[in-house]
Amino acid sequence: MADGAVPRFWREIPQRYNLIGNQCGSCSKIYFPPRESCPYCRRKSMGKMKVLKLKGQGEVLTYSIIYNAPEHFERQTPYPIAIIKLDEGPKVTAQIVDCKLDDVKIGMRVQSTFRKIHEDGYIGAIYYGYKFKPIEVK
Amino acid sequence: MKDVGIVSYGAHIPRLRIKSSDIANAWGKNPETITSSLGVIEKSVPSPDQDVATISVEAARAALARCNIDPQDIGAVYVGSESHPYAVKPTGTIVGEAISATPILKVADYEFACKAGTAAIQTCMALVKSEMVDYGIAIGADTSQAAPGDALEYAASAGGAAFIIGREKIIANINETCSFTTDTPDFWRREGRKYPAHGGRFTGAPAYFRHVISNAQNLMGSANSKPEDYNYAVFHQPNGKFPLRVAKMLGFTPDQVKQGLLCPIIGNTYSGSTMLGLASVLDIAEPGNRIFVASYGSGAGSDAFDITVTEFIKEFPHEKAPLVSELIEKKQYVDYSTYAKYRDLLYED
Numbered sequence: 001m002a003d004g005a006v007p008r009f010w011r012e013i014p015q016r017y018n019l020i021g022n023q024c025g026s027c028s029k030i031y032f033p034p035r036e037s038c039p040y041c042r043r044k045s046m047g048k049m050k051v052l053k054l055k056g057q058g059e060v061l062t063y064s065i066i067y068n069a070p071e072h073f074e075r076q077t078p079y080p081i082a083i084i085k086l087d088e089g090p091k092v093t094a095q096i097v098d099c100k101l102d103d104v105k106i107g108m109r110v111q112s113t114f115r116k117i118h119e120d121g122y123i124g125a126i127y128y129g130y131k132f133k134p135i136e137v138k
Numbered sequence: 139m140k141d142v143g144i145v146s147y148g149a150h151i152p153r154l155r156i157k158s159s160d161i162a163n164a165w166g167k168n169p170e171t172i173t174s175s176l177g178v179i180e181k182s183v184p185s186p187d188q189d190v191a192t193i194s195v196e197a198a199r200a201a202l203a204r205c206n207i208d209p210q211d212i213g214a215v216y217v218g219s220e221s222h223p224y225a226v227k228p229t230g231t232i233v234g235e236a237i238s239a240t241p242i243l244k245v246a247d248y249e250f251a252c253k254a255g256t257a258a259i260q261t262c263m264a265l266v267k268s269e270m271v272d273y274g275i276a277i278g279a280d281t282s283q284a285a286p287g288d289a290l291e292y293a294a295s296a297g298g299a300a301f302i303i304g305r306e307k308i309i310a311n312i313n314e315t316c317s318f319t320t321d322t323p324d325f326w327r328r329e330g331r332k333y334p335a336h337g338g339r340f341t342g343a344p345a346y347f348r349h350v351i352s353n354a355q356n357l358m359g360s361a362n363s364k365p366e367d368y369n370y371a372v373f374h375q376p377n378g379k380f381p382l383r384v385a386k387m388l389g390f391t392p393d394q395v396k397q398g399l400l401c402p403i404i405g406n407t408y409s410g411s412t413m414l415g416l417a418s419v420l421d422i423a424e425p426g427n428r429i430f431v432a433s434y435g436s437g438a439g440s441d442a443f444d445i446t447v448t449e450f451i452k453e454f455p456h457e458k459a460p461l462v463s464e465l466i467e468k469k470q471y472v473d474y475s476t477y478a479k480y481r482d483l484l485y486e487d
């Protein structure tokens with residue numbers, strides 16, 4: 001990650017660690033990542049955006065298996081990355097972990113887990129955040 | 139004196155495993171000799187995106203899922219490990235943030251080889267007893283290091299457990315605790331070095347056995363108890379053999395040790411070792427059960443605990459987080475080359 005990324009990451013810790021989004025106080029739409037104002041209600045939502053912690057459960061809408069990874073992720077290939085529709089509505093892009101490649105399926109129920117996203121070489125900061133794993137049916 | 143004890147607990151073990159026989163084959167050793175002499179069949183392996191912070195967070199979240207404690211009522215987080223992701227920047231800050239316990243929070247990282255987690259329990263006990271905090275979380279977790287080809291490589295594994303210590307609705311009362319510490323250089327890792335070094339056979343009699351036995355006897359002396367008074371006994375498990383041998387020397391039976399003995403199937407989780415053993419016992423313990431616990435940390439020291447399970451274990455929602463046995467069952471094997479890549483054993487300029 002380039003210089004200047006540490007403060008940016010630090011500002012986003014609540015959403016990266018705990019999926020903290022927000023909800024429009026006017027139309028009740030839920031946003032993740034949180035928005036300053038609701039794009040539908042605009043002025044009516046100003047000052048009415050309420051902090052909301054998402055439960056971290058949802059389903060896989062679509063996914064892809066990454067063989068040619070970007071920097072910092074090379075050691076993990078091949079790995080699945082998915083668009084997940086959270087139960088509260090927002091969609092997030094995240095890695096799927098603790099799951100064999102063949103077992104990743106569209107519609108699969110997943111839950112968030114706390115993982116290392118990447119580290120800035122051997123000297124820089126370590127960035128943590130959410131990934132998703134299958135919900136085990138007991 | 140106020141009661142103090144375990145209010146909730148949670149565990150985490152990475153899903154990946156490597157068989158001892160695969161490690162032995164990679165180094166041209168006889169797999170059967172290695173497996174039988176160490177008593178370790180396979181061990182857990184952290185994936186590249188798992189470290190002590192992620193294991194600690196998962197264990198702490200599991201503990202919180204099993205109780206109704208507002209994270210803001212947690213006054214202290216102490217994380218014991220010898221593989222903290224940062225040399226300088228506490229793992230506890232990451233855990234505190236990830237469980238929403240910040241910012242009015244006491245935090246420090248501990249290191250005492252394999253007993254830093256039990257040292258964290260003692261600190262939380264003192265803070266809770268003195269009413270400096272309502273609840274404290276003590277975590278022991280490791281992604282332990284072993285040089286390629288070293289004997290440690292067969293056992294050094296990853297995992298951890300978190301215990302919420304408090305005064306109310308205690309599922310297990312901690313009746314007594316004591317420690318035994320000396321300057322014994324049996325195992326160490328120098329500042330800035332990637333892998334630890336050890337004194338080979340010196341890690342046995344003057345180190346593990348002397349400290350665990352002395353401390354265990356001291357605890358039973360002050361608790362006025364005998365080995366047969368306990369339903370379960372949990373010892374630090376650097377391999378599959380030491381805990382059984384020390385148990386026998388002290389007068390405990392293999393049956394008392396069995397439930398808390400995880401090293402043969404997950405390896406030595408270092409600071410997580412005794413903690414996971416205790417978590418495994420609490421997964422099945424019943425009211426009135428008495429548990430003997432003795433950790434060991436090289437360097438060297440031992441922390442021992444005399445614990446009695448209370449009636450609150452009956453309504454304790456174990457099912458809200460994975461049992462230790464479930465974490466052990468969920469596994470996926472990797473071969474030695476994948477292990478080497480994931481554990482950063484390959485040379486990279």
